[in-house]
Every structure is written in structure tokens, then in C-alpha cells.
Amino acid sequence: MTPIRLGVLGLGRAFTLMVPTFTGDTRVKLVAAFDPREGARAAFEQTFGGTAQTSSEAVCADPAVEWVYVATPHQMHVDHVVTAARHGKHVLVEKPLALSLEDCTRMIETCEAAGTQLIVGHSHSFNAPVLLTRRLIASGRWGAVKLVHAMQYTDFLYRPRRPEELDTAQGGGVAYSQAAHQMDIIRLLAGGEVRSVRAFTGRWDAARPTEGAYTALLTFANGAVANATYNGYGHYDSDALMDGVGEMGRPKLPDAHRQTRARLRAVTNEAAEAALKAERNFGGSLYAPPAADAPDACQHFGPVLVSCERGDLRLTPRGVMVYDDQGQHFEPAQVPAVPRAEVIDELWAVGREGQAPLHGGRWSRATVEVCLALLESARADTDIMLRHQIPAPA
């Protein structure tokens, strides 16, 4: 089979994090891209040999493109997905699918009308240990899921940001960007159909006025409950609980969060901060190409502990530690030779083998609904009941 030919919209942070995947996985080939930064377009042609187009529309219209990978800022996803679908292109779109349920629905319906596929990712719910945990749960050996406990303490709010990323109305803050990972993982493990969300959000830094933290309780139609916390103001780093392995599957310095804050303090204004972010992305002057060696651990999204009726499953960067009446044992995950190869696995299964996506449009709309419910529960100070949930695909 020939590689899947991708056209890329947006060569920024999301794309940058996917470069090792696109470089290393021979099942995909980047054939076109658009980004407003001329340097990024030039670097794209030089690195991947594809065509740097001068507009998003041109990428979508390019007959060489089979799938469009939408990696533009959150608020642009809807227009770009709709454009791609109208050109008959299948779409891989970064999480979150969109910023409103209406936009999600429009994207889903447009793709269905056009007969094009829609996959939402990368997100950390693609990670091999998450998928392994799903299989272990599905085996029935430990009974039904009763409680999922997830936490993640990061330096999220102090990484360099564009101003819109610090404005919730424009999709900024952790409810959109980070809950999209954590809630997708939790939904995959707890059955998918969230019944209610009770949450509190934190806006603890007036200089960066968006939600940097949340803590939440979710109930599921099957009776499971989940407890989820994200703290993007973390001085503490929960990667300490993940064998010192960072989100990207590589060893992380215990001092990393302090360094992130110190770097940001050296930046004087919004424009300089946005430029710093841009320069660290693909095609920028501070861009560091991916390391040649493959990580020896999987990517992850912090500690997740699944309590079933007859055992507890703890996700690690290399697999799942199982605690049950026999004691404890380790179920290793297959660490992908290429980072995030799990995304290409799903892309290939859908694009070349005719399978239904795990991270499809309706699934991902339901995750967006949970993310929005985090904000709404905190605002309204009450439980939010959900209406767009679907079960996890078999």
C-alpha cells in the first residue's frame, strides 16, 4: 500500500510535536502545507519535499492531498475542517475538535455529507498504555470499572503563549487544551457515556487571566465515577509519579517547571512571548529538530489509576501495573518505535483498511462537551448533566 498523502494546515506547536511522527512513520507522506510564517513554509519544503501552498484553501484543493491534517489554532478548526471536507478531503484535526458543540456538530455533519472521514488527534488518549488499559478492562478479568482517579500537575500556564491562549473566550486555558487529553483518556477507560460533571476551575494568576487549573468529579451512565485534577500552575511536577518520564516519553529534569517560569520572566511583553513561542516551533530560529533516538517510554498524561471490582490498574509510561488478589504484576505496553505512531495506526486503519475511527467526530464532540461542562459547572456552581455522550467504541 502507498503512504497516506497528508496536507498540513498550520506548522505551529501541534505540528511541531508531530514532526517526529511524520519523519519516522513511512505510512504517511507530507505533500503540502500552509502556514502564515514564510520561514515555516520554506522549512517544510526543505524538510519534507512537499508543496508549500499560499493558503489553507490551496492545501484543501490540492489534488495530491488525501487527508488534511488541521493543526491550526483551536478557534480556526471549524472553518478549516469544513473547507477540507467540502474539497472531499478526509480530515485529521487536532484536539479539541472545536470550541462549541454547534461547531462540532457542523464539522461532523459536513464531513458526513461529503462522505469524508474525521479523526480527532493527536491526544494523549492515543497513548499505548491507555489503549492497553482499555483492552485489559475489556477482558473482564477485573470486573467493571468503579473509579478512575487522574491528576496532572504541569507548568502549562507558564509556557510561552499567544495572547488568545490566555483568553478562555478564544479557546485558551486548560479546559480546552488540557482537559481534551485527560477527559478523552477517562472517557475511553470508564465507558464513554458521562452522565454528570461537577467541577471547580482556578484562575490564580491575574497576569494570565484564564483557567490554569480544574478539579472535577464525573459520573458515568454505567455507574463509574471519575476524579480528575489538572493544575497548570504546578511548581510540583506529577511526572515524578511517572518514573521521571515526561509527557513526551523522555526523561524529565526535576527542575523543569522552575526553568519554565524563569524563562518566561525574561520575556517582557505579549508580542515577545508570542514570538518566543513561534521561534521554538517548526521553521523558527529556536526550533530543535527531533532527537534521532526513539524514546524508550510511551508518551503519557500523568498518573491515572483505574479501580475495577477485582483489581486496580495503574498506567505507567511503559505499560500498566496491575494490583489484584494475586499480588501485582506488570503488563508492558509496546513502546512505539516512532513517537505517536498510534495516531498513524488509527489513520491507517480508517484510511486504508476501512475501519471506523476510535477518535471520531461524535466521540470527540462528547469530549468537548465534558470540557465545556467543566467551565459551566464552575460558573453555575452546580452539576451539569450531559446530552451528547456516546459509549466508547468496542
Place this chain on the structure above:
Amino acid sequence: MTPIRLGVLGLGRAFTLMVPTFTGDTRVKLVAAFDPREGARAAFEQTFGGTAQTSSEAVCADPAVEWVYVATPHQMHVDHVVTAARHGKHVLVEKPLALSLEDCTRMIETCEAAGTQLIVGHSHSFNAPVLLTRRLIASGRWGAVKLVHAMQYTDFLYRPRRPEELDTAQGGGVAYSQAAHQMDIIRLLAGGEVRSVRAFTGRWDAARPTEGAYTALLTFANGAVANATYNGYGHYDSDALMDGVGEMGRPKLPDAHRQTRARLRAVTNEAAEAALKAERNFGGSLYAPPAADAPDACQHFGPVLVSCERGDLRLTPRGVMVYDDQGQHFEPAQVPAVPRAEVIDELWAVGREGQAPLHGGRWSRATVEVCLALLESARADTDIMLRHQIPAPA
């Protein structure tokens, strides 16, 4: 100053866990006790040299007794505290203070009318690292508390129990017994005045039909939020996150939870289970006297992480790990030479130095209110607003 002369009601589990304290701390002297088990009474006279009385009333009436230590089953606390106070005795009563707010109020008012002191403990909120964290927070160096995150995974439900301990109506289950620790710790650290509680409880084992787990969100009058989870069905053991040190400050086998379940499986009926519990307590045939060596770590109640405006404080069995803009550093707690000496510190401060208790009646009623709210929130499926809260003493 002469030792405080204690009379003990109940020589069961709670007392058994306090034996090392009473044996090792010269500031207290046990002068009388009552327990329905004759063997326990005989062992008391032999070990401590006090008088084994033949009723609770007799201990309370004994003129040699200054303070009565009420360590009877939960549901008996109210009668025993009231009896002691009416005899003009000060009271140290085990947590939870009582099973209803009405009983708590009756105990508080009876002691006030009698002019007797009331301290509620032991609970793990007495532990040196908790008190150290309180002092660190009070220093103001890291700003206000924003989020407290606490979790504890134990084998609680599979330890040998009397039937009443598996019946919520009689004070059984984790909401009374274990939340009394965790909620007291959280209240001490987050300011004390809980505004609302949202919780879900788990009854996952039909053979032991009480709450064995809960997960909860608390908000505080000062704006802080707390996330608390207790899972007494744990195959997983959260002591792994506490340097492998168990709740009692001693090294714990990774296999301990499996062993607890295996032991219980060998027990054939309720009566045998209750007998097993009794025989392991003070005066029983399986009783193990306290180890001669002092533990090299403090007692604890699982991972607790306090996020302040400018730093995170993580409780450990030996102190507090501080994460802030300077990096991380460790604030050691004074590991008490005698386990739970912190209880005697407070007893002495109140009984001999005229200080107000930290764990007084009104404070502890407020913790009972939180414990009851856990149950009520789960039952009513909504937030519970609290009305009996008081701030943490300065």
C-alpha cells in the same frame, strides 16, 4: 508537673493503637479503665498498674481520674462523653466525635456546662507533618491555599470487623471512620470553613454492605478547593507514594493489602471475624505489644498536596517537600520519639497550660458535618451546603 491521670473507656482497636503512646510518654499515666473483656481488664492492671473498673460509670466516677479517654465504639461516644463530663472529668474522645450533629452538640454543651475540656483524637490531623504544613502556610511565604489534593488507597474494608462496622447506620464504613482523618487534615490546611461538599460514595462489595470508598470536592469560605479520595477496597496501596512507609510510620510490605484479603478469606463468619479483631487488640490472645524501637518516620494519612499561590507543599512521612520558584527543598518534621506524642502535646497544653484545644468540640463537630455531607451528597446527588463550620484555630 505531675502526669495527667487518664481513665480509659474501651481497650479495643483505638486504645491498642495508642498503647505505644501511653507506654512511652511520661506526661500521662493510665490510672483506670473499663472494657467488657475480662482479659483486657486484667492485662490493663498488669501492664499499667491502674484500676480495672467494672463499668464505664465507675471510671468516670473514679476520683483518681482527671481526664477520661473515650475509646469505645463510635455509637457509644455520646453517652460516655456525657457521663464523664457530668462527673466533672475532662474528655479525650476518639474520632469521630459522634454519628450525628445533634449528639456532637449535646457533648459540646454538656462539657461546657460542666466546665470540662473536650479534645477529639487521635486522628491523623495530629501528625507532625500536618502541623508543620499548617505553620508553613501560616508563614504567608507561599500565599493563600488554592487547592488541596488528597488520596488514600487502603485495605480498610478487608480488615477484621465487628458487624456494626459494616453498617453505616451504626457508624460503619469509611465516611465516619476514615473521612474523619482526611477531612480533619484538609480542614486544618485549607482554613477550616467548608462551604460545600459534592461527593460520591462506593458500596462495591455486597458481602460488606457499607461505604468503602468516596471521592469528593470541597469548597471553602476563603475560596480554596479540596479534592479528596478514599478507596478502602484498594488492591493498590497509596503508601507506595509515601516512601513505602505505612500509616503508623513504619515500613510497609508492598504485599500488605493482598495479605489482608487472604487472611479475611480464611474467616468463616461474622462472629469469627469479630473474634479475630478482638483477639488482635490489647488483652487478646493475638495481641502484639508495641515494638521497642521508635519509628523513624511520622504517622500519615496518604498523599496530600497543597497548592498555594506561590508554591506547592507535599506532605511526606518525614516532613514537607516544598516546590517553589527557588526549586525544591525539604522541611523536616520532628519525628516524635513516642508515636502520637502530638496527641499528648495537645492534651498537656490544654490540661496543664490552659491553652485552647486545636481539636476541640466545635472544630470536630464541623469535621463530622463534612463526613455526614459526604454521605448526604451521594444520596441526594447534589451539593450539600454546610452550616456548622468554624475557622481553623490560629
